[in-house]
Amino acid sequence: MEPIELERPKKRAPKWRVAPMTLRERKIKRIAYLFVLPALLFFLLLNAYPLVNVLLDSFQFKNLMNKALSGFAGLSNYREVIHNEYFKTALWNTVVWTVLSVAGEYVLGLISALALNQPIKGRTIFRAIIIVPWVVPIVIAGMTWTWMLTPDYGIINLWLVKLGLLKEPYYWLGELNTALITVVFVNVWRSFPFYTISLLAGLQSVSRDIIEAAAIDGAGITRRFWHIILPQLKTVSLTIIFIHVIWTAINFDFIWVMTEGGPLYSSETLPIMIYRYAMQDYNFGNASALASMMLGFMISGFILYYFFSVRKKGAN
Amino acid sequence: MLISRGKQRLLMLLTYAVLLGFAVYCLFPFLWMLATSLKPDEEIRTINPTFWIESPTFKHFDNVLHGSKFMTFFKNSVFIALVTTAASLLISIFAGYALSRFVRFRGVKLFSIAMLLSQMIPGVLLLIPLYLVMKNLSLINSYMSLILAYTTFTVPLCTFMMKGFFDSIPYEMEESAEIDGCTRVGIIFRILMPVSLPSLVATSLFAFLNAWNEFMFGFVFINDESHRTLTPGISLFKGLYQTDWGSMMAASVMSVLPVVILFVFLQKFLVGGMTAGAVKG
Numbered sequence: 001m002e003p004i005e006l007e008r009p010k011k012r013a014p015k016w017r018v019a020p021m022t023l024r025e026r027k028i029k030r031i032a033y034l035f036v037l038p039a040l041l042f043f044l045l046l047n048a049y050p051l052v053n054v055l056l057d058s059f060q061f062k063n064l065m066n067k068a069l070s071g072f073a074g075l076s077n078y079r080e081v082i083h084n085e086y087f088k089t090a091l092w093n094t095v096v097w098t099v100l101s102v103a104g105e106y107v108l109g110l111i112s113a114l115a116l117n118q119p120i121k122g123r124t125i126f127r128a129i130i131i132v133p134w135v136v137p138i139v140i141a142g143m144t145w146t147w148m149l150t151p152d153y154g155i156i157n158l159w160l161v162k163l164g165l166l167k168e169p170y171y172w173l174g175e176l177n178t179a180l181i182t183v184v185f186v187n188v189w190r191s192f193p194f195y196t197i198s199l200l201a202g203l204q205s206v207s208r209d210i211i212e213a214a215a216i217d218g219a220g221i222t223r224r225f226w227h228i229i230l231p232q233l234k235t236v237s238l239t240i241i242f243i244h245v246i247w248t249a250i251n252f253d254f255i256w257v258m259t260e261g262g263p264l265y266s267s268e269t270l271p272i273m274i275y276r277y278a279m280q281d282y283n284f285g286n287a288s289a290l291a292s293m294m295l296g297f298m299i300s301g302f303i304l305y306y307f308f309s310v311r312k313k314g315a316n
Numbered sequence: 317m318l319i320s321r322g323k324q325r326l327l328m329l330l331t332y333a334v335l336l337g338f339a340v341y342c343l344f345p346f347l348w349m350l351a352t353s354l355k356p357d358e359e360i361r362t363i364n365p366t367f368w369i370e371s372p373t374f375k376h377f378d379n380v381l382h383g384s385k386f387m388t389f390f391k392n393s394v395f396i397a398l399v400t401t402a403a404s405l406l407i408s409i410f411a412g413y414a415l416s417r418f419v420r421f422r423g424v425k426l427f428s429i430a431m432l433l434s435q436m437i438p439g440v441l442l443l444i445p446l447y448l449v450m451k452n453l454s455l456i457n458s459y460m461s462l463i464l465a466y467t468t469f470t471v472p473l474c475t476f477m478m479k480g481f482f483d484s485i486p487y488e489m490e491e492s493a494e495i496d497g498c499t500r501v502g503i504i505f506r507i508l509m510p511v512s513l514p515s516l517v518a519t520s521l522f523a524f525l526n527a528w529n530e531f532m533f534g535f536v537f538i539n540d541e542s543h544r545t546l547t548p549g550i551s552l553f554k555g556l557y558q559t560d561w562g563s564m565m566a567a568s569v570m571s572v573l574p575v576v577i578l579f580v581f582l583q584k585f586l587v588g589g590m591t592a593g594a595v596k597g
Contacts, residue, residue, distance in 0.1 A: 028418065029418075029421055031418075031500050032414045032417075032418035032421055032423075032424050033421075033423055033424075035410040035411060035413060035414035035418075035500075036410070036411050036414045036415075036423075036424060036427045038406075038407045038410065038411070039407050039408065039410075039411035039427075039431070039471050039472075039475060040427055040430070042407070042464075042467060042468045042471055043430055043431070043434050043468070043471075043472075045449075046442075046446065046449070046464060046465065046468040047434045047437060047442070047468060048430075048434075049445070049449075050442045050445035050446050050449060051437060051441075051442065051445075053445035053448070054441060054442065054444065054445055057444070057445070108338075111334060112334070112335075112338050115331045115334040115335050115338070116335070118327070118328070118331040120328060120331055120332065120335075122335075126335045126338070126339060128580075128583050129338075129339045129342055129343060130338055130339070130342055131579075131583070132342055132343065132346070132576070132579070133342050133345075135525060135529075135575050135576075135579050136346075136529070136572050136575060136576075137528065137529040137531070137546075137547050137571065137572075137575075138529065138531060138547075139529075139531050139547040139548075139550055139551050140547075140550065140568045140571060140572055141345070143550065143551070143554070143564060143568055144345045144346075144348070144349045144565070144568060145345060147348075147349075147352065147561050147564065147565065148345065148348060150559075150561075152361075152559075153360060153361050153362065153363070153365070153561075155348060155365050158363060158364075158365060189341070189342075189345075193342075221323075221327075246436065246438065247438075250438035250439075250440050250441070252440050252531075252532050253531040253532060256531075256532075256535075256551075257531070257551050271440040274440055274441075274443065274444075275440070275443070275536075278443060278444045278447070279536060284444050284448075287444050288444055288445075291440070291441040291442075291443075291444065294440075294441060295441055298436070298438075302436065
């Protein structure tokens with residue numbers, strides 16, 4: 001995908017139409033606006049208005065448990081959030097969670113896409129099987145893996161013990177140092193198929209001619225992969241990685257279903273923290289401040305990405 | 317052709333090995349889920365678990381169907397997902413058509429920017445104000461709250477998907493219909509819809525999956541058993557059944573079933589849609 005490429009009309013309207021609008025054109029304009037109206041209403045009422053509200057609320061005292069305290073708060077919500085004991089933990093966890101998930105998903109996606117791109121029998125069936133994890137609800141995926149990982153009768157523990165890799169069953173989701181990593185592992189399992197499909201589409205558009213030319217010039221398989229195939233996947237890769245960094249950083253479901261941020265905040269990320277502020281402490285001011293900060297992170301990421309890709313393009 | 321025959325055979329073996337590995341990795345949790353749901357408790361609580369079930373039982377399914385509100389949750393989810401699908405499809409057909417044919421108007425162009433941006437706004441950040449909006453409209457604990465929220469978050473992607481499909485249909489078809497006196501709405505439903513049936517299927521599949529799988533809004537907006545949807549319902553089973561994994565897996569099997577059935581039939585469309593979605597952002 002190009003960063004933000006807004007559509008231009010394919011054919012420029014002829015000059016005579018641009019001048020004063022004809023009656024027909026005016027009628028079409030009215031229809032056009034009528035057609036986008038419902039979607040626009042949804043956007044304004046349930047996207048734009050709430051978004052503005054988050055920003056405004058972050059500067060207000062707003063606590064449903066303590067209604068006496070209200071009014072303009074300045075930056076005190078932000079201060080409170082940053083000085084929260086677990087803010088740094090949550091921020092670090094969010095980074096770890098996002099980076100490890102996206103990296104793992106990309107590697108698995110790339111390997112599976114490369115395998116699916118080979119001319120072999122049964123490709124469609126394998127492709128169908130690989131997409132399955134992506135279509136099931138996160139809650140179900142989380143539950144099933146939680147069951148397989150339980151210390152008492154979970155099959156993964158039993159097998160690892162039997163293979164001699166573990167001395168005794170391990171409580172993967174309940175120990176401070178493995179809880180987050182385990183959820184990352186399950187998240188990778190569920191999310192990598194999206195990469196597979198996107199990268200496969202990218203691979204199929206890599207030109208055969210160039211690969212053949214390189215082969216004739218004596219480039220081996222690994223060289224062809226690193227120097228020809230991978231560079232051609234750059235645009236697709238950047239796009240899906242960028243989208244998934246956002247999707248992963250803001251994901252609430254997985255961690256909530258599997259660990260609820262525990263044990264002892266060891267798998268708490270920023271979205272979980274927002275939820276706790278809002279729905280457990282009813283402190284909407286603090287929750288909004290944290291949400292605004294996340295929005296700030298995202299926007300800066302977006303701008304960085306945009307400038308990066310625009311500059312790259314300008315250089316070429 | 318590009319490599320020696322021996323190497324080619326090796327590569328093919330390697331490909332099969334990799335794909336087989338992936339197939340096991342992707343399917344194993346589902347198979348284990350199914351096996352657990354059919355096993356009696358003694359076979360679940362054993363240190364030598366196998367796929368072989370000595371005495372299969374439907375006890376857990378019976379337990380979930382009659383001992384819990386599972387059926388209510390299921391019906392709620394079906395209803396909400398269907399209404400969401402219909403609503404987002406209808407809205408995005410018109411919006412997508414406008415984006416495809418009328419971008420020459422400044423307002424429509426602005427609208428397309430708004431849609432693009434709204435795809436980037438994550439739900440968690442809007443959780444609090446949306447909750448307050450629903451509360452002020454006294455929609456908490458109603459189907460409407462979820463339908464509105466889900467529709468809002470599915471419309472942008474559906475709109476871009478529809479726009480993509482309409483772009484591939486030549487404008488000449490419409491012109492001749494217009495000369496014959498067909499209205500715009502008539503053009504969309506009589507001329508374009510029949511041609512773009514596969515794309516309609518893909519778009520509605522996306523909307524349905526999104527609504528069916530959503531967890532957070534269902535968890536926060538609904539506190540009342542009779543309106544609860546499946547995903548939060550199942551996550552709350554964890555507290556209800558403690559360590560009765562047989563029942564929990566039975567509930568999981570039943571909630572995955574509709575998705576898997578849909579998927580088996582419509583797999584081809586889904587792949588097309590995913591790629592379209594990925595390319596359009």
